[in-house]
Amino acid sequence: MIAQKYKIFFDKVFNPIALYKIRDSVKKPVTPSDIIFVDVNPAYERVMKLERDKIIGKSFVDVWPMAEPCWADIVVKCFNKNMSVRCEGESHDTGSWLEAVAFPVSHDMAAAIFSDMTDWKKSEDELKLNQERLREFAAKLTLSEENTRRDIAQDLHDHLGYELVSQLMTLRTLSEKNLPEDISKIINDLIKNTEKLIAANRNLVFELSPLVLKEVGLNPALEALAKNMLEPRGIEYELIFNGSMEEIQIDDDICVLLYRMTRELLFNVIKHAHATKVNIIVNRGASKSMVAVEDNGKGFDVNKIKYGLGLFSIRERLLPIGGEMKIISAPNSGTMIVMTCPSTLTD
Numbered sequence: 571m572i573a574q575k576y577k578i579f580f581d582k583v584f585n586p587i588a589l590y591k592i593r594d595s596v597k598k599p600v601t602p603s604d605i606i607f608v609d610v611n612p613a614y615e616r617v618m619k620l621e622r623d624k625i626i627g628k629s630f631v632d633v634w635p636m637a638e639p640c641w642a643d644i645v646v647k648c649f650n651k652n653m654s655v656r657c658e659g660e661s662h663d664t665g666s667w668l669e670a671v672a673f674p675v676s677h678d679m680a681a682a683i684f685s686d687m688t689d690w691k692k693s694e695d696e697l698k699l700n701q702e703r704l705r706e707f708a709a710k711l712t713l714s715e716e717n718t719r720r721d722i723a724q725d726l727h728d729h730l731g732y733e734l735v736s737q738l739m740t741l742r743t744l745s746e747k748n749l750p751e752d753i754s755k756i757i758n759d760l761i762k763n764t765e766k767l768i769a770a771n772r773n774l775v776f777e778l779s780p781l782v783l784k785e786v787g788l789n790p791a792l793e794a795l796a797k798n799m800l801e802p803r804g805i806e807y808e809l810i811f812n813g814s815m816e817e818i819q820i821d822d823d824i825c826v827l828l829y830r831m832t833r834e835l836l837f838n839v840i841k842h843a844h845a846t847k848v849n850i851i852v853n854r855g856a857s858k859s860m861v862a863v864e865d866n867g868k869g870f871d872v873n874k875i876k877y878g879l880g881l882f883s884i885r886e887r888l889l890p891i892g893g894e895m896k897i898i899s900a901p902n903s904g905t906m907i908v909m910t911c912p913s914t915l916t917d
């Protein structure tokens with residue numbers, strides 16, 4: 571059936587090839603039982619684990635009674651529509667992952683060329699699994715880092731914070747007494763210093779772990795974050811809150827995540843943007859919430875971005891919880907990075 575000059579190619583090629591024809595006197599449209607095997611090459615015998623002699627002259631249905639419908643479908647479609655058809659999938663009969671292209675050869679003949687993609691598919695599956703493991707690992711690492719930070723912050727808040735406030739109260743009590751002027755001045759200076767230390771400790775606690783998120787909620791925590799990070803650098807900022815804070819609750823874990831990621835984005839603004847104005851937009855929804863950080867800085871070409879740990883870790887932390895990060899930027903047009911995630915974690 572194969573012209574002699576093509577025979578050597580047919581026999582030697584690594585890809586399985588099958589030639590089909592329509593059973594005599596059958597008119598189109600055809601069904602799988604109307605399609606007869608005319609020839610198969612040695613690669614077909616090897617991959618499909620079938621001997622040529624047991625196939626030739628038999629119908630598609632006789633040879634592959636249990637095959638997934640897609641394999642017959644492409645040949646049927648190829649005959650009926652006179653066009654090339656592609657299919658990829660698992661073949662349980664052969665235990666392989668196959669790709670096939672069926673194409674018309676003449677009005678009553680067609681051929682299909684297969685590629686055995688089993689090894690490729692296995693590597694792809696392994697790669698996906700490893701990526702999944704890496705994500706899980708990164709999530710655990712984030713959690714453990716978060717716990718350590720929270721412990722340190724808790725200690726600073728409970729011990730140092732408490733001692734400083736006690737000291738301030740003692741100093742204030744002392745200042746109300748009738749003391750010599752020079753002592754009074756020293757006490758007033760000490761009061762001012764202690765107030766500064768309390769504020770610095772509070773900022774440190776905030777930076778380390780947003781403990782207060784639980785007490786004050788996400789919006790005031792973000793406000794304090796922006797104030798602490800942007801104000802000293804002379805960057806103007808505005809917080810835009812949409813959605814009712816009372817009605818729409820965001821899980822504590824999500825709040826911590828959004829807070830941390832916003833902090834990372836503000837670091838980027840400070841480091842890269844040369845911006846003079848930043849908007850932090852918070853949208854609370856019943857099922858999804860969003861925080862976006864927008865700056866009027868130098869922007870960048872999103873297609874040429876070189877991910878560092880910052881944006882990479884935001885993307886990787888959002889993915890496993892069904893969230894996503896979108897980057898909108900262009901050179902000289904500022905940057906807006908939008909983080910969306912579910913408002914509650916249901917596991």
Ligand SMILES: Nc1ncnc2c1ncn2[C@@H]1O[C@H](COP(=O)(O)OP(=O)(O)OP(=O)(O)O)[C@@H](O)[C@H]1O
Nearest residue numbers: 838839842843869870876877878879880881882905
């Ligand atoms: N607000 C921004 N304005 C301008 N460029 C930005 C902004 N945010 C990110 N970029 C660009 O995107 C790149 C990737 O940011 P990413 O946070 O992933 O890495 P990084 O800040 O360079 O390093 P790292 O976060 O690991 O310290 C940055 O190097 C910078 O070129």
Ligand SMILES: [Mg+2]
Nearest residue numbers: 838878880881
């Ligand atoms: Mg960064």
